[in-house]
Amino acid sequence: MTRPALIGDIGGTNARLALVTPGAVDPHDIQSLPCADYDGPVSAIRDYLTRVGAIGARAPREACLAFACPVHGERVVMTNNHWAFTKTAVREALGLTLFKVINDFMAQALGVPHVTADQLVTVQAGEAAPHAARLVIGPGTGLGVAGVFPGRHAWIPLPTEGGHVTFAPTDEREQNLLRHFRNRYGRISVERLLCGQGLLDLYLAHCSLKGAPPRYATPAEVTEAAGSGDGVARDTLLRFLKILGDVSGDAALTLGARGGVYLCGGILPRLLDWLPESRFLEAFAAKGRMSAYTGNIPVQVVTAPWTGLLGAAEALHNEEVE
Ligand SMILES: Nc1ncnc2c1ncn2[C@@H]1O[C@H](COP(=O)(O)OP(=O)(O)OP(=O)(O)O)[C@@H](O)[C@H]1O
Secondary structure (H helix, E strand, O other): OOOOEEEEEEOOOEEEEEEEOOOOOOOEEEEEEEHHHOOOHHHHHHHHHHHOOOOHHHOOOEEEEEEOOOOOOOEEEOOOOOOEEEHHHHHHHHOOOEEEEEEHHHHHHHHHHHOOHHHEEEEEOOOOOOOOOEEEEEEOOOEEEEEEEEOOOOEEEEEOOHHHOEOOOOOHHHHHHHHHHHHHHOOOEHHHOOOHHHHHHHHHHHHHHHOOOOOOOOHHHHHHHHHOOOHHHHHHHHHHHHHHHHHHHHHHHHHOOOOOEEEOOOOHHHHHHHOOOOOHHHHHHOOHHHHHHHHOOOEEEEOOOOHHHHHHHHHHOOOOOO
């Protein structure tokens, strides 16, 4: 009997765990466990393995886990929950012979080449250059930006800190927004605006600029209110998508992402109906002399719920990933 390998995509709130046949990327026995219920990855994984019967002769000897925090050191401390561990302790406790720990956005990037066409929604058709880099960009709790490049033997991930580049306004409204945020925070990164909290902050800034009393307190409420015809919430959402278009186009230029742009993360699949109405594509392509270049790059929204697990499975035996 072949032992399955263990893969995981672990965020601040949930640990998504699954098994995979070594060499394959399709996860099975997927379960999402609340991180708050466990004192760390070992107890969560032991519970998971018992639940799915992957114990004894079926206990995994290989694992790749993606975490939503920096992972280069031996000691990993999660940013948004109480988990902290050393890689050696996890490897030994689980009896693993191969153990890889990667960042969760690296997992998103490595998962993108394995997402099937029915889980992609086309925003701009364009023409993909098969040997060029692909850009993976995703507003969620933060703004992840990464590349993935088709190497000769394996997909090569290109992690970046592109969420932290400086916000560049392109019209008067954005000049006013920049002034508003600069008074509060000083320098403004694009992540400050393009994440869940950023959507809410953009809404509050719009209220302040328009002299309207704020009525909503979470990003989801802003989205819902925009759908019910609230003018300020609607302007906020359309502006969020327009700025995402600017930033995605800039990142595509920087990376040379003629292989395609993939919009991922938890927020975009909820805004699919708003994309055509927004100026996302206009902003994505409006790059002066390079407008024909960006205008020809395929842009798609990734709606696959387990992209990070696909990426962890890809990373397990990918020699480009340590
Ligand atoms: N309907 C919505 N509209 C806009 N933003 C939303 C909506 N629902 C949730 N959000 C925001 O999306 C963000 C979470 O994004 P996402 O689902 O990508 O999580 P994540 O960054 O992958 O974290 P984790 O891995 O812990 O789940 C939060 O800031 C949340 O407030």
